[in-house]
Amino acid sequence: MVTTGRNLSAWGQWFSCFTTSSIDVCNAQDIAAVNLRCSLGLNESIDHLYLECLDLVSEWSCQLLEFTERNHHHFREDPEWFDHSEDVYRAIAMVQFVQEAVRVHYNTTFAEGEYNAFDSRNLFLTGVLTGFGGTCVSLPVLYAALAQRIGYPVELAHTWEHYYCVWNSQNGFCFEAAGRGFDKRTHEYYRHFRRIVTTEDESTFGFLRSLSRKELFACFAKERSHCLQEQFRFDEALEADYLAKTIAPHVAQFSMAYALTNSSRELFRVLGATPSRSMLAEVEHLERELSSLLNGPDSSPCSSAAVMNLQRILRSRYQSTIQQEHDDVFSAYTDFM
Numbered sequence: 001m002v003t004t005g006r007n008l009s010a011w012g013q014w015f016s017c018f019t020t021s022s023i024d025v026c027n028a029q030d031i032a033a034v035n036l037r038c039s040l041g042l043n044e045s046i047d048h049l050y051l052e053c054l055d056l057v058s059e060w061s062c063q064l065l066e067f068t069e070r071n072h073h074h075f076r077e078d079p080e081w082f083d084h085s086e087d088v089y090r091a092i093a094m095v096q097f098v099q100e101a102v103r104v105h106y107n108t109t110f111a112e113g114e115y116n117a118f119d120s121r122n123l124f125l126t127g128v129l130t131g132f133g134g135t136c137v138s139l140p141v142l143y144a145a146l147a148q149r150i151g152y153p154v155e156l157a158h159t160w161e162h163y164y165c166v167w168n169s170q171n172g173f174c175f176e177a178a179g180r181g182f183d184k185r186t187h188e189y190y191r192h193f194r195r196i197v198t199t200e201d202e203s204t205f206g207f208l209r210s211l212s213r214k215e216l217f218a219c220f221a222k223e224r225s226h227c228l229q230e231q232f233r234f235d236e237a238l239e240a241d242y243l244a245k246t247i248a249p250h251v252a253q254f255s256m257a258y259a260l261t262n263s264s265r266e267l268f269r270v271l272g273a274t275p276s277r278s279m280l281a282e283v284e285h286l287e288r289e290l291s292s293l294l295n296g297p298d299s300s301p302c303s304s305a306a307v308m309n310l311q312r313i314l315r316s317r318y319q320s321t322i323q324q325e326h327d328d329v330f331s332a333y334t335d336f337m
Helices: 010-019 023-027 031-038 047-070 073-077 086-101 125-129 139-148 187-191 200-207 215-232 234-247 252-270 277-291 303-335
Strands: 154-159 162-167 173-175
Touching: 010 139, 010 162, 010 215, 010 234, 031 047, 031 125, 031 139, 031 215, 047 125, 047 139, 073 086, 086 139, 086 187, 086 200, 125 139, 125 187, 139 162, 154 187, 162 187, 162 252, 173 215, 200 252, 215 234, 215 252, 215 303, 252 303, 277 303
Parallel strands: none
Antiparallel strands: 154 162, 162 173
16 A cells, blocks of 8 residues: 555656645646646557647647737727626637637547546546547646636636636636636536535535645546546556545545545455456446445445446446447448348
């Protein structure tokens, strides 16, 4: 189990520096650089694009500033359209620049079917910056990264399975980063966005408020863990969750995620540590067996969650494979006919 810096990987040793850094040091970090660094080692085919991706964020931020100033006459000519707010104008210009000038788009396939974090491009800026497309996890990071590079007070917040942007000024507002066009919102709007957020959820998960820089970095580490688990790299996933809970110990969700990943790792080992369709069958059998025990006084919610977590990961891998094989056979049959 990960407990000390001596046991950490090269990535873990780099990230662990944030756990002891001051708030000012963390606030000075470029979030695009940290986000991209958290994606390294997850998709080796694009790791070499790290510096190019960083350069592209720099290039876009300069273009965004030029685009905003060039079109500022729209605000001067019709301030009512922008709620008489310079901040609203600049937020609208940023959304328009991202969606129309550099043509960043949402990867709609990510929203279809069960959650699947196997491809890191769905979770980090690499997807946005290599033309693969963005998601509600990565697109808000792009907006915040561009905004912060040119001095805008844009931060990130989240709710159930969704991130959004916060313009932190005297008359601040929230805005959507994964839709089309500009949607000015409030934190209260996101309370009912997908699932109702209770007061307990706010405390446990840090929902419906601007994330501190350390909390945001913990979220990046958590996304890294999700991807590593999908790739059956549970030891590395546990490291990422360990560092997430260490950098943001006051947010219970990261300790909960660490416990779940640890239980999932142990279950994976007990079942042989070699992913296969037969392991999926074993997990499905175990789920049925475990469900009959969950009503007893010694039932373990974490064990049950680990079974469901591993089942979801295996199902995502092997049911899609089975479907692909079926499609290939059917295609060959129709070609023959």
